[in-house]
Amino acid sequence: MEMKRAEMRGNSGMKESAASQPGLAFGYAEPALDPLLQYSVRQQLEALTKEKLTDWQRRCLLRESFTETITTVLQQEKTDHQTLTRLFENMYQCAVQSMALAGLSQEVLTRQYIGSTGLVMSPLNCRTTIQDIYRVKGFTRGIDQAIRAKLAHKESIHILYPACGPFAPLMLPLLQYYQEKAVFSSEQIQLTLVDVQPGAIQTLHQLVSDLGLDAYVAQLAEADATAFQPEQSFDLLILEAMQHGFTKEGQLSIAKHLVPFLSVDGSLIPAEISVRGMLVHGETEFNQQWQTAKYAHSDNISEQAQADRVELGEIFKITKSSLLGMAEIELQSGVKVIRANQVKIPSGVADMKDRILAIYAHIETFAGESVGPYDSGITHPCPDMSFYVDMQPRVTSSQNFVVRSGETVQFYYQLTGLPGFVATKG
Known part of the structure; x- marks a missing residue:
């Protein structure tokens, strides 16, 4: 699994679309x-x-x-x-x-x-x-x-x-x-x-x-x-x-x-940004399903890759009303975070230890118009190589987060510095 994770660090991107190829x-x-x-x-x-x-x-x-x-x-x-x-x-x-x-x-x-x-x-x-x-x-x-x-x-x-x-x-x-x-x-x-x-x-x-x-x-x-x-x-x-x-x-x-x-x-x-998580096999999700696709787009997601996912649900939702009521938490270090959602890691998935957490966004711009996963760089699923389920990483690091099937994960969103999600035990 450690080797697969290392490989995924270099292969987590999709093929370039025709629009991004140099002239x-x-x-x-x-x-x-x-x-x-x-x-x-x-x-x-x-x-x-x-x-x-x-x-x-x-x-x-x-x-x-x-x-x-x-x-x-x-x-x-x-x-x-x-x-x-x-x-x-x-x-x-x-x-x-x-x-x-x-x-x-x-x-x-x-x-x-x-x-x-x-x-x-x-x-x-x-x-x-x-x-x-x-x-x-x-x-x-x-x-x-x-x-x-x-x-x-x-x-x-x-x-x-x-x-x-x-x-x-x-x-x-x-x-x-x-x-x-x-x-x-x-x-x-x-x-x-x-x-x-x-x-x-x-x-x-x-x-x-x-x-x-x-x-x-x-x-x-x-x-x-x-x-x-x-x-x-x-x-x-x-x-x-x-x-x-x-x-x-x-x-x-x-x-x-x-x-x-x-x-x-x-x-x-956008009227709504829904940020979601899923546990995937990196090779299937990020590489195999795009081998025969003409270009990356939500319409071209393969049925095999979609069936292989373990969806965790919504981690965070951003709307006008949620922003107006969103409370910041300031930690002792001065870092500011927002409390996001809790998700439960499913039980009974035999190959859970081989899966990678991927976080992606679905964007509703206005009146039913949207930007879905893989439609754009901003909605491309982002693999989190520090998130481990049902296994201990070979190298101990304070950056790694380890959780077991059936446990609850509480996500926070870090505002200070480079923004991103931080997982804690629920």
Whole structure:
């Protein structure tokens, strides 16, 4: 089992989707693009830098790519994966062009660190979120429904989008679609974008200008989202600062801080995050079931892998109402935690000692739109190699947690430092 666990540390990921595979290299670049090109973005710029484009042509391509992608996402509930891959890749390449022209220094572009409430990703690493097809699709369709529902009863709404990254991918493409199709005007929608990274704000200024969306954007704030103090209430709070297993990033801390700034009838998107646990055979769950799959997605989970799981149930649920009533526990060390749920380890599973705990999220964005397990990196099950059931690890470590079948496990969620779940005996 120890050998299997060691192997799983290197094999717990799934195959890369087509959208994340690198493109071809090219041999020409303008000097203004060099800071990005030095960080392996050269291939992503190929389509737009093969020929010299005027600034007007570049902006037109950017706007067309955003509009075409969101039109497809909103008008077609089901679209073949290859079509979506092409659309999202084109949108990404155009957005990266704006990032390159924003003139970020290498230091600003790559600055990444661990803050008091989690990992703060660099603008360089955040740029690929706009390529995450089913994450962006699930959020965009939900946000569109939420906006339409609000504007059916109000003349105008104000939206807050913290930790938005350099491209604000859950709102700017949608606003471009609204503008191009004359769906909603800037008099109806006002957007506040917040990010702690100077490089993200610098890129957003360029991108918003390139898209011609300045009238929609009320504020671009360079600020820590957990300390940002809005001067007004908001109708929608859009937040996606997550990694798989609901770990590392500060989604919960940001949400807890900003939910009180929602109006009485204001909505949080995602409306619900359900974090769940299961005990799996690592080879079956993370490798075998994806050998013949064309791409990773909840629709492509194999029946064999699904039947092989031992589901533990919901570990944690995050909604607007739960956030408003969520109490922090401060330990002597100053570390803050939230009490999550208890689960009981099932009895009578013969191969329990060979199983690995995997924690995954199911996200309901709004009105039935969702992002399921394996649809996105943020919902990919995260294996916990320190959680042992019915066996003692060969090497004693304070990081290991050992439990027996039939016992109850109490989970806590650590807010301080790198967020994540801590298991204790119930």
